[in-house]
Amino acid sequence: MALQEGDFIRLRYTGRAGENIFDTTDEENAKEEGIFNPRAEYGPVTVRLGSHHIIIGLEDELMGKEVGAEGEVDVPPEKAFGEHDEEAMKSVPVTQFREKPKRGTRIEAEGREGVVVDVIGRRAVVDFNHPLAGKTLNYSYTILEKVEDPVEQIKGLIKLFSGRTDIGISIADGTAELELPPAIAYDRRWMVWRGTLVREIFEYYPDVNDVVMKETISRPAKPEAAPEVVETEEPVETEETKEAEE
Incomplete structure (x- = not known):
């Protein structure tokens, strides 16, 4: 069935400006190009078509395609990062x-x-232009699958916005609950994008009335007691011990 607006898909892609790769979901490509980020989560991304999770030119190319489709598309500046202003x-x-x-x-x-x-x-x-403003870009892509499960869809959005894959998700009785790892408040990217995530959850899932973010901090384990060291007195040197040593 042809893909349409509102469909969630898992997508593999590589973007090039001329001969240079500037964005890719493939870790090996990133390493070969010298743009590897050790803190990034590589691998296919989950996006919702029609939500501009990817640049418009690539999104337009994917509309109407079938799962399993792969190809290339040249994206002009007006459908990428705009003309140079x-x-x-x-x-x-x-x-x-x-x-x-x-x-x-x-x-x-x-x-x-x-x-x-x-x-x-x-x-x-x-x-202050985007570094790729005014450039025609080339994308190669593969549409891996259509994502139907809402939990997997939201996981995909979280990874897309924040790069995190360590947030647990459950949906029940009109509530989407996110189990947050400790100290996530120090993750600047998460703090910037979590509002967008909540807005999109409400927009795409009309049955969800509440989004609960729960951070559980467990009591630290007590350090194991160090083994008791029994101090012994050094023997007192006497005339007898001197003679024995000699």
Whole structure:
């Protein structure tokens, strides 16, 4: 059956800009290209078609395909990361930098990330365009399966948004419960994206009325007592022991 908007699928893909791979679900490809992230979870991703979980050009390509389909598609800038916008090039005083800026320095300002492309006198030219803006991209892909189980769908969304695979999920009586690992509050990516996750759960699962996030912290195990060391007094040296040693 042809895939359509609203279907969840497991997808394997590799994105290239020219000859260079910039994104891939394949760990070996990432290592070969020198973009491997040891903290990333590689492997197929679960996405919902029509929700823009992937760039529009790739999503359009997958609509109407069958499970098992594989192929390639060239994606123009307007369906990828947009055209390069000259107005996104800003001149910033070097005094706003903690350290002396140089070409290639990445910065964050006004909620946007940019890269220094030039330094002229006391001002730095910062490009706030996406690094792939204005480029035609190529994607190779394989549609592995359609994901029907809501629990597996939500697991896929969690991995997609936060990169985590250690969150337990159960759905019962209108409640989706997420079993969170300890210290997850220190995961910045999770904290940024969890609101989006909740919104999408309510949007895609009308029978879910509550989302409960439960973090269980167990009492640390008591350290084992060290074995008692019995101190013995050193023997007192006497004339008799001296003679014996001699």
